[in-house]
Amino acid sequence: MTVASKFPKFFATPKGRVVAGLSLAGGVVGFSAGMLIGKLEKGGALSLETLGWSDILSGLIALMLIATGLMVLLVSFSRKASGRLLDPLSQRDATRAQASYYRQQGVVALLAGLMLSAPVLLLAAQDPPPFELAAAVMTGIVALFLLQTLVNLTLWFRSDELVRRVISETGAVTFWILQGALFLWAAGEKLSLLPALSLWDAVSLMMAAYLLISALVSGRRGLG
Amino acid sequence: MKNRLKVLRAERDWSQADLADRLEVSRQTVNALETGKYDPSLPLAFKIARLFDQSIETIFQDEA
Structure with a gap:
């Protein structure tokens, strides 16, 4: 059997339908965001030329987190939709507790996306930003960070052991890969062989690595 | 581990x-x-054994 002949069968399964739906939603979100950014740039409200590669990377990650967070948040308000979309193999509606758990996951992703996008958006709007505006945005980020930490901790305690294992393994793998990669880069930078990385570059790389490794570990453990 | x-x-x-x-x-x-993508913790394995009224080793077998 070829991959092509398996393809339609996959999309006939509940999981396949969800993948197709999410792919379509991703396309719509990506296209709409691209159009909006293009219009804002044309109107002079945003300037992407001054942004570095890590700003673009974190901006894309933020967009993905915001879109995912909003989608999960909206779906979580319907127990029927939660059951079908967030656990496609389950043949029943989500319980009240499950829907509220999904809602919390949506909030965590949304807050992470907002925090990650705020400095990039501010720089794209005004570079360098005035002190008062930068301080106000920073205060907002700290407030969101504290709120997200609280929601994240609550999620940890509400999760079962498989989710906790996936989170722990993702953290461990991300740490070991990044500590090696960043050490090697830092050594090269110290020896004037490599260009300097900013803290924002490192954070953007860490977020990208964490999300990628999280997807791989989740798939390997059967959470995908 | 098989189960x-x-x-x-x-x-x-x-x-x-x-x-x-x-x-x-x-x-x-x-x-x-x-x-077989995930092996349970000991507390969960005991809970499973109690639920099915069987010993852990009759439910879970080491593949080695």
């Missing part, structure tokens, strides 16, 4: 979600256990 969870569940005509409710874990966790 007889799927067989034991089928004997009782329980869905994965039914078993998950009884074990207070998610359906995905039951699926991961059945497909």
Whole structure:
């Protein structure tokens, strides 16, 4: 059997339908965001030329987190939709507790996306930003960070052991890969062989690595 | 590690979600256990053994 002949069968399964739906939603979100950014740039409200590669990377990650967070948040308000979309193999509606758990996951992703996008958006709007505006945005980020930490901790305690294992393994793998990669880069930078990385570059790389490794570990453990 | 969870569940005509409710874990966790993608913690293994009224070693077998 070829991959092509398996393809339609996959999309006939509940999981396949969800993948197709999410792919379509991703396309719509990506296209709409691209159009909006293009219009804002044309109107002079945003300037992407001054942004570095890590700003673009974190901006894309933020967009993905915001879109995912909003989608999960909206779906979580319907127990029927939660059951079908967030656990496609389950043949029943989500319980009240499950829907509220999904809602919390949506909030965590949304807050992470907002925090990650705020400095990039501010720089794209005004570079360098005035002190008062930068301080106000920073205060907002700290407030969101504290709120997200609280929601994240609550999620940890509400999760079962498989989710906790996936989170722990993702953290461990991300740490070991990044500590090696960043050490090697830092050594090269110290020896004037490599260009300097900013803290924002490192954070953007860490977020990208964490999300990628999280997807791989989740798939390997059967959470995908 | 191999296990007889799927067989034991089928004997009782329980869905994965039914078993998950009884074990207070998610359906995905039951699926991961059945497909061998995840080995349970000792407390969860004891809980499974108590639920099916069998010893841990009759449910879980080391593949080595």
